[in-house]
Amino acid sequence: MIKVVCAIIQFEDKILIAQRSETMSLPLKWEFPGGKIEEGENKEEALEREIYEELKMKVEVNEALTSFEHHYPNFSITLYPFLCEVKSTAFLKTEHKEIRWEKKENLHTYDWAAADIPILEEIGEI
Numbered sequence: 001m002i003k004v005v006c007a008i009i010q011f012e013d014k015i016l017i018a019q020r021s022e023t024m025s026l027p028l029k030w031e032f033p034g035g036k037i038e039e040g041e042n043k044e045e046a047l048e049r050e051i052y053e054e055l056k057m058k059v060e061v062n063e064a065l066t067s068f069e070h071h072y073p074n075f076s077i078t079l080y081p082f083l084c085e086v087k088s089t090a091f092l093k094t095e096h097k098e099i100r101w102e103k104k105e106n107l108h109t110y111d112w113a114a115a116d117i118p119i120l121e122e123i124g125e126i
């Protein structure tokens with residue numbers, strides 16, 4: 001089982017969302033930025049590292065939301081979401097096709113990676 005951390009980065013009424021590129025797994029699906037936990041890292045460290053690598057953003061990792069297992073046809077992941085904060089909304093796009101700040105009420109209009117659906121339901125309740 002691949003362990004993946006992802007960041008629900010909130011700023012005012014918006015959340016930062018990212019679209020996977022054509023060449024990544026799950027091409028063109030929308031996700032919360034993050035990635036695989038590497039050996040020797042805890043989840044928070046993995047998330048801080050991934051967000052810096054992908055977005056050149058420094059996040060403060062706050063509470064964990066509910067983690068879920070998801071089985072895609074070719075692989076399975078456990079997805080560990082965390083609420084995160086930033087001091088500045090600036091980011092640099094390095095790997096994704098697109099990255100944008102989106103209002104929470106519009107998140108359901110995107111084509112999400114299937115593993116993220118329970119997270120969307122949970123953050124709808126915040």
Ligand SMILES: Nc1nc2c([nH]c(=O)n2[C@H]2C[C@H](O)[C@@H](COP(=O)(O)OP(=O)(O)OP(=O)(O)O)O2)c(=O)[nH]1
Pocket residue numbers: 004005006024025026030031032033034035036077079113114115116
């Ligand atoms: N970062 C992130 N990954 C997600 C989410 N939902 C979801 O199913 N995933 C999947 C996509 C990937 O298969 C995996 C995350 O690993 P990754 O982002 O390093 O994936 P990758 O395949 O592009 O990386 P790599 O093997 O090329 O190093 O988890 C999500 O919200 N955020």
